[in-house]
Amino acid sequence: xxxxxxxxxxxxxxxxxxxxxxxxxxxxxxxxxxxxxxxxxxxxxxxxxxxxxxxxxxxxxx
Amino acid sequence: xxxxxxxxxxxxxxxxxxxxxxxxxxxxxxxxxxxxxxxxxxxxxxxxxxxxxxxxxxxxxxxxxxxxxxxxxxxxxxxxxxxxxxxxxxxxxxxxxxxxxxxxxxxxxxxxxxxxxxxxxxxxxxxxxxxxxxxxxxxxxxxxxxxxxxxxxxxxxxxxxxxxxxxxxxxxxxxxxxxxxxxxxxxxxxxxxxxxxxxxxxxxxxxxxxxxxxxxxxxxxxxxxxxxxxxxxxxxxxxxxxxxxxxxxxxxxxxxxxxxxxxxxxxxxxxxxxxxxxxxxxxxxxxxxxxxxxxxxxxxxxxxxxxxxxxxxxxxxxxxxxxxxxxxxxxxxxxxxxxxxxxxxxxxxxxxxxxxxxxxxxxxxxxxxxxxxxxxxxxxxxxxxx
Numbered sequence: 119x120x121x122x123x124x125x126x127x128x129x130x131x132x133x134x135x136x137x138x139x140x141x142x143x144x145x146x147x148x149x150x151x152x153x154x155x156x157x158x159x160x161x162x163x164x165x166x167x168x169x170x171x172x173x174x175x176x177x178x179x180x
Numbered sequence: 181x182x183x184x185x186x187x188x189x190x191x192x193x194x195x196x197x198x199x200x201x202x203x204x205x206x207x208x209x210x211x212x213x214x215x216x217x218x219x220x221x222x223x224x225x226x227x228x229x230x231x232x233x234x235x236x237x238x239x240x241x242x243x244x245x246x247x248x249x250x251x252x253x254x255x256x257x258x259x260x261x262x263x264x265x266x267x268x269x270x271x272x273x274x275x276x277x278x279x280x281x282x283x284x285x286x287x288x289x290x291x292x293x294x295x296x297x298x299x300x301x302x303x304x305x306x307x308x309x310x311x312x313x314x315x316x317x318x319x320x321x322x323x324x325x326x327x328x329x330x331x332x333x334x335x336x337x338x339x340x341x342x343x344x345x346x347x348x349x350x351x352x353x354x355x356x357x358x359x360x361x362x363x364x365x366x367x368x369x370x371x372x373x374x375x376x377x378x379x380x381x382x383x384x385x386x387x388x389x390x391x392x393x394x395x396x397x398x399x400x401x402x403x404x405x406x407x408x409x410x411x412x413x414x415x416x417x418x419x420x421x422x423x424x425x426x427x428x429x430x431x432x433x434x435x436x437x438x439x440x441x442x443x444x445x446x447x448x449x450x451x452x453x454x455x456x457x458x459x460x461x462x463x464x465x466x467x468x469x470x471x472x473x474x475x476x477x478x479x480x481x482x483x484x485x486x487x488x489x490x491x492x493x494x495x496x497x498x499x500x501x502x503x504x505x506x507x508x509x510x511x512x513x514x515x516x517x518x519x520x521x522x523x524x525x526x527x528x529x530x531x532x533x534x535x536x537x538x539x540x541x542x543x544x545x546x547x548x549x550x551x552x553x554x555x556x557x558x559x560x561x562x563x564x565x566x
């Protein structure tokens with residue numbers, strides 16, 4: 119979990135992807151979509167998370 | 181308050197991880213408080229039950245085991261501040277003249293309290309798994325702690341020292357859920373499994389079950405039943421919900437903005453006509469050590485950024501200048517949710533009477549009890565030995 123300040127002035131309390139050693143306070147982050155759950159019929163539910171801006175696009179993006 | 185109000189009886193069922201029927205815990209806490217006060221249930225003018233889990237009218241049903249006298253029974257709920265809110269209602273009933281003697285009861289079992297159920301969307305059989313609007317306390321307080329470390333240079337050892345102190349306070353408390361058989365060290369707390377950095381399992385409050393009860397009454401009743409014991413007066417009763425401020429967190433704030441504690445404490449100090457320097461002991465909503473550390477400052481015990489020094493100097497341990505969580509706090513006494521605020525009243529009352537033996541604060545005169553309820557409210561009472 120972390121708090122992200124958006125350029126528009128809104129602060130979101132949100133999932134951030136990685137371990138404690140991957141982040142520091144004040145680090146630029148970017149939004150990514152990911153799958154948060156999959157139904158028994160294979161339906162994927164899409165959510166969002168933030169990752170450090172320097173991270174290359176990841177595995178879990180649907 | 182219109183009339184003076186006194187705590188005349190307290191009772192508890194020990195907080196426990198094991199299974200005990202709630203009905204039994206309710207009865208034990210209720211009879212304990214009645215015997216402590218020297219009363220029969222027929223003397224109770226009204227009863228406030230605090231709980232979250234369970235079905236409709238659960239509290240009314242359990243109260244029948246204590247007696248069926250026709251007294252008014254009401255259900256109170258304010259998340260973790262439920263016990264404190266039930267206590268406040270009882271205090272107000274006596275203060276306002278609705279009753280001369282009132283009982284507040286808190287009971288619950290965390291094992292039966294789950295996440296809210298979701299409805300399936302149209303055309304689907306199963307609910308969509310939720311991931312928004314959910315933030316568990318462990319994650320929330322980890323954010324507080326990391327921010328504190330960033331801004332004030334607080335170390336993980338300081339958090340561990342607060343937890344170790346509270347574990348050691350609980351060692352001789354017969355009502356505590358976590359009673360270690362040896363002196364707990366900072367190293368041991370740090371070596372426990374990580375829950376959410378920087379908090380380990382020994383820094384996290386417990387999940388369990390329990391019940392706690394307090395009886396309050398007018399001065400006349402208190403004096404009649406004192407039987408040589410000092411009177412314990414309720415000199416402040418305050419409860420506040422959130423006030424909007426710039427940067428307000430609306431969802432998942434768990435205990436609401438830190439300013440809630442500052443504001444509620446200010447009102448309580450004004451009502452009691454005393455200040456933080458006059459307190460002998462304090463109980464707070466210390467679900468994780470970062471909370472206790474923050475409340476040192478928000479309650480005005482020390483200045484902003486000075487809390488770490490209190491820990492290192494041993495000021496907040498029994499024997500120190502201003503002991504916090506003298507019964508073990510949420511970390512070690514336990515936090516079954518609803519009874520917790522009344523467990524604080526149990527300890528505070530007995531401390532002020534000088535009855536806590538191996539974990540007694542010598543010469544205790546004023547005790548402040550503080551609880552946060554997620555959603556959010558802050559409740560603060562100040563009790564005073566007369």
